[in-house]
Amino acid sequence: MLKEERQQLIMGILAKEGKLVAAELGSRLRVSEDTVRRDLREMDSGGRLHRVHGGALPSSPTLVSFGDRERLSAEEKRSLAQSAIALIRSGQVILMDGSTSSLQVARLIPHNITATVITNSPPVAVSLAVHPGIEVVMLGGKLFKDSLVNLGPSTIEELKYIRADLCFLGVYSIHPEIGITLPNGEEAYVKRAMIANSSEIVALVTSNKLGTSAPFVVAPASILTYMVTTPDVSEEVLAPYRKLGITVIQH
Numbered sequence: 001m002l003k004e005e006r007q008q009l010i011m012g013i014l015a016k017e018g019k020l021v022a023a024e025l026g027s028r029l030r031v032s033e034d035t036v037r038r039d040l041r042e043m044d045s046g047g048r049l050h051r052v053h054g055g056a057l058p059s060s061p062t063l064v065s066f067g068d069r070e071r072l073s074a075e076e077k078r079s080l081a082q083s084a085i086a087l088i089r090s091g092q093v094i095l096m097d098g099s100t101s102s103l104q105v106a107r108l109i110p111h112n113i114t115a116t117v118i119t120n121s122p123p124v125a126v127s128l129a130v131h132p133g134i135e136v137v138m139l140g141g142k143l144f145k146d147s148l149v150n151l152g153p154s155t156i157e158e159l160k161y162i163r164a165d166l167c168f169l170g171v172y173s174i175h176p177e178i179g180i181t182l183p184n185g186e187e188a189y190v191k192r193a194m195i196a197n198s199s200e201i202v203a204l205v206t207s208n209k210l211g212t213s214a215p216f217v218v219a220p221a222s223i224l225t226y227m228v229t230t231p232d233v234s235e236e237v238l239a240p241y242r243k244l245g246i247t248v249i250q251h
Contacts, residue, residue, distance in 0.1 A: 020055040057213045080204040081105040083251040090114045092165040098149030099170015101204035120150040151186045159193040167198035171205045173212040176240035181214040188216040200225040
C-alpha cells in the first residue's frame with residue numbers, strides 16, 4: 001500500500017471514530033507501529049490531525065486573525081449567543097474572554113440588564129460601551145494583535161482580585177478526555193485565571209470544535225458548568241460531556 005493511500009485510510013478512520021490508537025492502527029493497516037507513528041508525525045506536521053500520547057485526535061480549526069474568525073460560522077455563533085444570554089442575570093459580575101463568541105454575547109445582552117462585565121477584549125469592551133446598564137472594566141496587558149486580546153502577567157495579576165458570577169469562555173478545541181485546549185500558551189494562562197475566579201463557566205462551542213485538540217491545555221472539560229452548542233450535534237457526541245456533569249444547552 002502506498003503511503004498516500006494509507007494516510008487517506010487513516011483520515012477515514014479518524015473521521016469515523018474520532019480518535020486513533022497507534023497500537024491498534026498498525027494491525028488494522030497491517031503495518032508496523034513505527035510506520036504508523038511516522039505517518040502520524042507527518043500528518044501532524046501537515047495540520048491534518050493532532051498527535052497525542054498513544055495516537056491522534058482530529059486537529060482543531062486553523063488559527064486565523066480575529067476578523068477572519070468573526071466572519072467564520074457567524075450565524076452559528078450568533079445562535080449560540082442567543083441561547084447563552086438566558087444565563088445572564090442583573091447584578092452579576094461577568095467575565096468575558098476575547099473570543100468572537102463572547103463578542104456575539106456582548107452584542108445581544110438586553111438593555112434591561114444591569115451588570116458589570118470584565119474583559120481582556122477591546123472589541124467586547126467597545127461593543128458594550130453603548131449598553132445603558134453595563135459597567136465595563138477593561139483588563140490590562142500586552143495586546144496580542146492577531147486575536148485582539150490583552151495577555152501577559154499583568155492581566156493574570158488583575159484577575160486574582162476578581163470574583164465573577166459567570167464567565168463566558170470561547171473554545172478553540174474541546175475533547176472530553178483531553179480537555180479545553182488552545183494553540184497559544186499565553187492565552188491559555190489567562191483563560192485558566194478567568195476559570196479559577198468564576199463561580200460558573202459557560203462555553204460556547206461550535207460543532208467543528210467538539211472532539212478536537214490543540215497543543216496547550218487550558219483545563220479539563222469538567223470545569224464547565226454549561227456548554228452551549230448547536231442542535232445538530234448528536235447525543236452520541238454529547239454523552240461524554242454530560243457524563244462529566246456539564247449541562248448541555250442546544251437550541
